[in-house]
Amino acid sequence: MNSYKQDIRNHQYIEKTIARSNFQNSLAGQKRIQKVLIGIFSIFIAAFLSIVTLLAGGVLVTISNVLRVNHFNLIEITAIILYTIALIIFVVRSYEVASVTCVLALIVIGIVIYISFEAKNQRTGIGFWLLCLGLSIAFALVSATIKAFFIAISSMYYGAIGEFLAIVGYGLIAEALIIGVSKIQKENDGDGLITIIAAIPVILAAAMIAKKAIKGSPKFIWIKEAAVFWTSIGGTSFYKADLTDTCFDSSHLPHTDFREANLTRTSFENVTGLEFSRLQGTILENPKVRKLLVNKRGSYEDYTAAKLNGANLKNANLTEAILIGVTALDADFSEATLSGACIQEWNINKNTRFTGVKCSHVYLKCTKQGDRIILSERKPDSGEFQDGDFEKWIDKLQETVDVILRDGFNLRAFGISLAKAAQEHEGLDFSRYSIENKGGGIFVGKVGVSPQADKSAIHQTITNYYYNELYIQGEKANILLNPAGEVEIMESNNQNINADGNVDMSSGNNITVGGNVTNSNLTLADANSQVSNSIQQLRDISTDTSGELAKILSTLQKSITDEPALSENQKKEALEAVETIAEEGKKPSAERGNKLCSMALNALKGIASAVTDASKLAEVFKTYLPTLASILGI
Incomplete structure (x- = not known):
């Protein structure tokens, strides 16, 4: 077990200014007694909520009992198979609209058929079967989510051992409850067996969901965030603290609250446990950036559009890294290696440090064509930067x-x-x-x-x-x-x-x-109309690229218009940029204003920074802007 020089577990530094502090080789988070108490409380809550698993199996049992058929007949087996398939789909796709809609549709259709045809005749049939199947799947999904949450908590506290014990423990609790209820209600053995069979895929689904959540799967990230919140209660907190130039090197920092902290040039080299801490509102929130700050190894990696404001990258190896559109205001690249890196459209300021940077050359342009990366506009044009040359060149x-x-x-x-x-x-x-x-x-x-x-x-x-x-x-x-x-x-x-x-x-x-750079007299409807006209004219030209270009611009137009996070002025600004590209796209490639197209693309990239990475608009921009740049030859 590692020994640490400083124990800051449970310490509270909320909104404090502790710049230039030394927390090197520290242990943060929660003390052991807290972990034990929260773990025990979690087990009790999970045991109590196992009633949802009972409901999932109980509804399946009802099918045979009400329809008065033997257990494991074709009707019941079909229901169990569909029930299991639904759980598998849920593990793969999470709570997607289509998945939830299908479950609700089963319940609604079952209710309609049952009320309209079966209830009047006092005969149960397909309507009742659909209703029970839908309800059992719904209870199973809820139960799997609850169990996944508590399995994730155990995994965060005690790793793989905690995860295994949680899965086994929750499984045994569920089976014990099922057997106990069966004995109390004097159910036949078939009823209890069906309920146990229904509980098994729920437990397995919960385990797989928890593992995906811990690994940061976007579909289940909300489960991880909820578990991180739960496991950070009472732990070390740097919420909104000023940690400028503070050192955490070689520390263990799980279950710690760094939300909205000022991490300008804060050093996290060789730190562990950050993946289980609250990092919202900081550059540590991005797993790829967090990994770079911890291990300082970013050679050949793609950090396109990454936010590195205030990042401490001293001695980082960024050889041939792709730094397109990176924002690195106030960052520290001292003694870092930048040879062969592409710094197209990166944003730095006078406080960005380059003292002692090791760099033979950089590229100002990078074009992505499928898996290929084409670098151009080398600096210096010939030869190499000598010691101190790169810093002088940046100053110019x-x-x-x-x-x-x-x-x-x-x-x-x-x-x-x-x-x-x-x-x-x-x-x-x-x-x-x-x-x-x-x-x-x-x-x-x-x-x-x-x-x-x-x-x-x-x-x-x-x-x-x-x-x-x-x-x-x-x-x-x-x-x-x-x-x-x-x-x-x-x-x-x-x-x-x-x-x-x-x-x-x-x-x-x-x-x-997202500043307002549009004609203030133009309404959003007018801007949309102008863009639509320009795109239609582009389609009518029928060149090799006009069709694909028009399709991409139409997608951008719809996504911009539908994005709720953008103000009307931001939407007008983005639509003006789309219109500019459409107008230039109508021209032969030799006559196109490439710099004008580049400005329009940069305006769209700027708009992208006004929305979250999880928004649909951000996803559309990430998908289509590189292709757009390739078509326009910029």
């Missing part, structure tokens, strides 16, 4: 021109103004850009430039072309092209940098978190 990405845009924002006009400005000025790097909503209809467009670029001239050109394009589109009846008093270059002390994607700021409402 902080150079930006910030353009104030008033009375709303038009994504298409901004993209066109950037493209035209790039033709007239050297040093404009509009592969780095972002839009920040300052409120009151004022937006700040940020564009990357080289240190030697003429910022004032670039600023003036972008502004002029932007408002001129608005005039062409008919959005403004009377345009004054950027009065001299409004030509200003804003300086930011806290820029967030996005390689080959966005440059954003940590203050304000950035487009990447």
